[in-house]
Amino acid sequence: MALITTENVTKSFTGSRTVLRDVCLEVREGEVLALLGKSGSGKSTLLRTLAGLVEPSGGRVTYRGNTLSVGMVFQNFALLPWLTVRENVELGLRAKGLPVAERRRRAAEAIDLIGLDGFETAYPKELSGGMRQRVGFARALVLEPDALLMDEPFSALDVLTAENLRGELMSLWTSARFPTKAMCLVTHNIEEAVAMADRIVVLGDGRISLELTVPLARPRDRRNAAFTAIVDQIYTALMGQTRAEVDHDTPLRRPLPPATVGGLAGLIELLGAHGGRTDLHSLAAALTFAVDDLLPLVDAASLLGLVEVAGAELLITGAGEDWLAADIPTAKSIFARRAVASAPLVRVIADALRTSRSGRLRDEFFLDLLRTGFPEPDAQRQLATAVDWGRYGELFSFDAVARELVLEE
Amino acid sequence: MLVDIAVAVGVCVLLWSVVRVGSGTLAPLPVETAVELDPAALPGYAGRSLLRMFAALALSLLFSLVVGGLAAKSRRAEKIIIPVLDILQSVPVLAYLSVTVTAFIALFPGSTLGLEAASVFAIFTSQAWNLTFAFYQSLVTQSAELDEAARALRLTRWQRFRELDVPGSMIPLVWNGTMSFGGGWFFLVQSEAISVLNQKFALPGIGSYVAAASAAERTDLLLLAIGAMVIMVVAVNVLFWRPLTAWAERFRLEQSEAAHAPRSMVLDLLRRSRLPGLAGRALRPMGEGIDRAARVFGRTGARRALASRERSTLLTVLTVVGLWLIADYVSATTGWPEVLHTISLGLITLSRVLVVVLASALVWVPIGVWIGMNPRVSRLAQPVVQVLASFPANFLFPFAAALFLVWHVGLGWGGILLMSLGAQWYVLFNVIAGASAIPSDLREAATNLRLKRWQRWRFLVLPAIFPAFVTGALTAAGGAWNASIVAEVITYGSARMEAPGLGAYITNATELGDMPRVFVGVVVMSAFVVGVNRLFWRRLHRLSEHYALQ
Numbered sequence: 001m002a003l004i005t006t007e008n009v010t011k012s013f014t015g016s017r018t019v020l021r022d023v024c025l026e027v028r029e030g031e032v033l034a035l036l037g038k039s040g041s042g043k044s045t046l047l048r049t050l051a052g053l054v055e056p057s058g059g060r061v062t063y064r065g066n067t068l069s070v071g072m073v074f075q076n077f078a079l080l081p082w083l084t085v086r087e088n089v090e091l092g093l094r095a096k097g098l099p100v101a102e103r104r105r106r107a108a109e110a111i112d113l114i115g116l117d118g119f120e121t122a123y124p125k126e127l128s129g130g131m132r133q134r135v136g137f138a139r140a141l142v143l144e145p146d147a148l149l150m151d152e153p154f155s156a157l158d159v160l161t162a163e164n165l166r167g168e169l170m171s172l173w174t175s176a177r178f179p180t181k182a183m184c185l186v187t188h189n190i191e192e193a194v195a196m197a198d199r200i201v202v203l204g205d206g207r208i209s210l211e212l213t214v215p216l217a218r219p220r221d222r223r224n225a226a227f228t229a230i231v232d233q234i235y236t237a238l239m240g241q242t243r244a245e246v247d248h249d250t251p252l253r254r255p256l257p258p259a260t261v262g263g264l265a266g267l268i269e270l271l272g273a274h275g276g277r278t279d280l281h282s283l284a285a286a287l288t289f290a291v292d293d294l295l296p297l298v299d300a301a302s303l304l305g306l307v308e309v310a311g312a313e314l315l316i317t318g319a320g321e322d323w324l325a326a327d328i329p330t331a332k333s334i335f336a337r338r339a340v341a342s343a344p345l346v347r348v349i350a351d352a353l354r355t356s357r358s359g360r361l362r363d364e365f366f367l368d369l370l371r372t373g374f375p376e377p378d379a380q381r382q383l384a385t386a387v388d389w390g391r392y393g394e395l396f397s398f399d400a401v402a403r404e405l406v407l408e409e
Numbered sequence: 410m411l412v413d414i415a416v417a418v419g420v421c422v423l424l425w426s427v428v429r430v431g432s433g434t435l436a437p438l439p440v441e442t443a444v445e446l447d448p449a450a451l452p453g454y455a456g457r458s459l460l461r462m463f464a465a466l467a468l469s470l471l472f473s474l475v476v477g478g479l480a481a482k483s484r485r486a487e488k489i490i491i492p493v494l495d496i497l498q499s500v501p502v503l504a505y506l507s508v509t510v511t512a513f514i515a516l517f518p519g520s521t522l523g524l525e526a527a528s529v530f531a532i533f534t535s536q537a538w539n540l541t542f543a544f545y546q547s548l549v550t551q552s553a554e555l556d557e558a559a560r561a562l563r564l565t566r567w568q569r570f571r572e573l574d575v576p577g578s579m580i581p582l583v584w585n586g587t588m589s590f591g592g593g594w595f596f597l598v599q600s601e602a603i604s605v606l607n608q609k610f611a612l613p614g615i616g617s618y619v620a621a622a623s624a625a626e627r628t629d630l631l632l633l634a635i636g637a638m639v640i641m642v643v644a645v646n647v648l649f650w651r652p653l654t655a656w657a658e659r660f661r662l663e664q665s666e667a668a669h670a671p672r673s674m675v676l677d678l679l680r681r682s683r684l685p686g687l688a689g690r691a692l693r694p695m696g697e698g699i700d701r702a703a704r705v706f707g708r709t710g711a712r713r714a715l716a717s718r719e720r721s722t723l724l725t726v727l728t729v730v731g732l733w734l735i736a737d738y739v740s741a742t743t744g745w746p747e748v749l750h751t752i753s754l755g756l757i758t759l760s761r762v763l764v765v766v767l768a769s770a771l772v773w774v775p776i777g778v779w780i781g782m783n784p785r786v787s788r789l790a791q792p793v794v795q796v797l798a799s800f801p802a803n804f805l806f807p808f809a810a811a812l813f814l815v816w817h818v819g820l821g822w823g824g825i826l827l828m829s830l831g832a833q834w835y836v837l838f839n840v841i842a843g844a845s846a847i848p849s850d851l852r853e854a855a856t857n858l859r860l861k862r863w864q865r866w867r868f869l870v871l872p873a874i875f876p877a878f879v880t881g882a883l884t885a886a887g888g889a890w891n892a893s894i895v896a897e898v899i900t901y902g903s904a905r906m907e908a909p910g911l912g913a914y915i916t917n918a919t920e921l922g923d924m925p926r927v928f929v930g931v932v933v934m935s936a937f938v939v940g941v942n943r944l945f946w947r948r949l950h951r952l953s954e955h956y957a958l959q
Contacts, residue, residue, distance in 0.1 A: 053557050070561070078558035082576045082660050091572065092562040097704065100697065123659075139562070401955055 002026040003068060003147050003182050004050050008059035011045055017375060019045045021206040022059070027147055032173065033184040034197035038238065039292045040378065041203040044151055047186045051149050064146075071140030071180065073150040077132045079124040085135050086111065086120040092143045110142035113177060115168065130161035137169070141179055150185040154192065159288055167219075170196060174218065188292040190234050191285070194227060195220050202237055210237040228281060235280045235312040238295060251345040252373035256385045259300035261335070261392040267297045268306055268316065272324050276316040283314065304338045336393030345370075345386045349405060350395050359407035363398070366405070415724050416492040417939070418731040421932055424505060425738060444611050444621040448633055451618060455637050458597055458614040459645070461525070465532035466590060472537045473582075477544030478574065491545070498538040499887070499942050500935040502596055503894040506531050507919035507927055510603055510610070524612045531600035536589035543585040547578035552662075559709055567703030579660035587650045591799030592888070594642065595831060598801045599895060604920050615641070623807035626902040631807055642799050646792070652676035742925035751914060751933040758897070758910040759937060761825050762889040766882050769833040774878065777837045778870055781844025782852075794838050802831030803895055810901035820897065820908035827896035832888035836881040843877025844870070846958060876953040883946045890938055911937070
């Protein structure tokens with residue numbers, strides 16, 4: 001039974017950029033739903049639409065019974081540093097206008113449930129990351145929300161702490177004491193999604209590109225063949241999105257993935273060490289990388305023709321091998337040629353600088369161009385990536401004082 | 410750009426209407442001008458002055474919370490408020506002191522209440538813009554997650570203000586409060602004794618005491634007043650600002666403890682006593698009551714309203730009308746040659762300001778760097794410099810005047826000295842802060858690379874302190890413009906010295922009650938300050954951001 005339903009939800013921000021297109025989704029009673037996607041896929045915006053924090057531009061979000069309460073857990077905890085653990089947990093109860101005694105009692109219960117006993121009077125800055133996120137959970141759960149919405153709740157924690165907290169959350173979920181009827185989490189970690197969720201929705205470019213159920217019993221074993229099969233299936237789906245985008249060729253249509261030359265070199269090197277062929281899943285696991293960290297590198301490498309992606313497999317190309325084997329000046333010129341040929345933004349910048357009289361152009365010129373298609377942080381990031389690539393390829397450099405891109409001779 | 414011009418014109422029109430209203434209703438007033446010179450009266454006077462300072466601080470805080478909050482929450486309000494504040498911040502407070510005094514006297518005819526209000530208002534104008542910017546800045550840079558958390562928890566507007574907005578801005582508010590309160594003493598002293606329309610007004614207070622002592626040529630009483638002033642400045646720092654700064658540390662947003670958290674013995678003492686806890690417990694039911702009562706204001710919404718379309722035609726029309734009004738007023742009263750005359754006087758004063766800034770840089774940068782790079786010295790020096798920076802330099806003017814008279818120093822050069830008396834400390838203060846923030850690994854690297862002394866300065870020290878120096882020099886220049894109004898004309902007893910300049914022009918016009926000339930002088934001076942800020946300081950500031958040590 002659906003707790004939250006979105007009907008044809010569309011969201012566009014100022015300018016013409018659309019982050020959600022016609023999304024129809026249900027958060028159902030008794031399920032754990034995971035929203036997966038690369039950065040910029042709209043997953044966080046979708047979660048905020050479910051929470052009522054973002055107003056959709058089109059379509060609608062309905063709650064069962066209209067009075068549904070939702071709790072929210074944030075990536076960076078969003079605790080008020082000047083309030084103690086107990087005061088943080090009580091804040092939502094005060095917003096409800098409950099009397100002091102009841103606030104105390106309910107906060108104590110939530111603190112007990114989430115394993116924060118003894119820390120009631122501590123301030124957030126005295127706690128470790130894991131304990132802080134526990135406060136985040138207690139603050140959301142104390143309101144006994146029908147649905148608990150989580151925005152990458154474990155991604156600011158180190159691997160071990162995250163694993164531990166995930167495990168505890170899932171055992172609470174299966175216990176009778178847990179006060180919420182459904183959970184929905186945004187993550188960029190495929191394994192995390194498969195380990196926790198009953199249902200996974202993959203978003204690409206603002207649309208639902210894949211929806212699948214995870215029929216595995218809990219607790220789940222990551223080495224289980226069925227588990228890795230699902231992970232590979234999702235990887236293939238995410239990489240498929242990349243290839244579908246490839247036939248257009250302007251800076252606005254083909255954004256530069258946020259990958260540094262150093263990161264690319266590391267990826268190719270690692271691939272070479274694996275004999276030129278490996279699957280993404282084990283590569284990500286070996287590096288403890290999540291989708292957001294690994295996929296831009298893979299996207300960039302395949303954009304430049306240094307690797308090829310086949311399903312969830314990654315293969316080094318001839319050009320990739322040349323780049324790997326070459327001495328530094330040759331490697332630079334190989335890279336420069338590839339970047340001009342296949343990265344539209346790099347080509348546009350190099351062309352514009354060559355045709356300008358002084359060989360210098362303000363960065364604002366290119367930012368303005370990018371801003372017509374991307375939000376500010378994306379525009380900045382793409383220009384930074386292009387500058388990184390251009391510098392390495394000795395195509396152009398950046399004068400940070402004058403804020404000008406400068407043609408290299 | 411249009412908005413900026415419109416705002417500038419709007420401020421001028423406001424000033425103009427105050428001048429019109431003020432000059433129309435001003436009649437000789439029976440206001441008590443007698444200030445007792447008896448030293449026994451001094452503590453009482455000091456107390457009244459202190460009261461004015463805190464009244465102004467409270468008003469400034471209230472203003473900044475309301476106006477800064479409004480600017481941060483509404484795009485439409487922001488478009489007007491921010492440029493207005495930007496201009497008001499650069500307009501020398503003393504330049505329009507006389508205008509506001511006349512207006513307030515007209516508002517409360519026949520009582521000293523007008524003078525009180527004018528004095529508090531003068532201090533207020535030296536603090537409020539600063540604090541408002543601080544609150545606005547910290548609201549618009551508030552983390553998106555905290556904003557969303559407040560909305561997801563469905564906090565009421567009041568709860569959000571109390572639990573998120575104000576605590577999150579506490580550190581910048583306290584820091585700016587400390588700085589502007591220090592600067593406020595200068596305006597307190599000036600506003601307590603002022604002559605407008607050939608009439609001398611005096612409010613009982615430490616500033617008017619000094620004025621009276623100076624008129625009576627009583628050096629001993631001047632020294633006494635200076636002693637009282639030092640005690641007051643130090644006491645307010647130790648008993649009020651220092652504990653407040655240390656207390657505000659708990660509102661630091663970084664999730665880890667600061668390495669060099671400021672400490673205060675007074676605060677430690679308060680924390681050890683049981684009284685604050687008892688008071689807190691007694692007040693808690695009241696807090697709950699306010700919490701409940703404030704529910705009527707509703708729940709917190711999105712941080713920003715949507716951008717509204719700019720009504721540029723209306724704005725253009727208003728700007729043109731405003732310009733026409735001003736032009737009409739000027740040509741009907743002083744005439745345009747007078748404007749040219751004030752501009753040439755402005756250039757003279759500008760050159761004095763430049764000399765002050767350059768000389769302060771030459772003297773205080775090396776000394777400031779030396780102090781800042783020696784932690785032991787800077788721990789001792791920093792509070793002393795802070796007191797020097799807050800000590801109102803105009804307190805010393807009568808002394809300086811006496812010395813100038815004895816040594817036959819002209820006010821052309823002497824004025825520069827007087828202007829720098831208050832302004833230079835901002836340079837020193839900021840350079841010390843900048844130098845002490847140079848990371849030790851950078852210094853070690855410089856030593857390891859065997860940089861020569863000049864190379865060390867060229868590549869490490871000067872770039873590292875550049876942003877702090879720019880901030881200090883900008884503040885010093887602002888202070889110098891303000892000081893020019895009192896430093897280009899000084900009196901001691903019956904002797905009077907004067908140097909040509911825009912400051913002297915404004916002072917003279919004020920004493921004669923020549924309101925059109927006051928108006929022209931104030932507008933021209935403001936235009937100078939705003940123009941130099943836009944053309945010079947703003948660029949320097951942007952350049953300095955490049956040198957920021959993270």
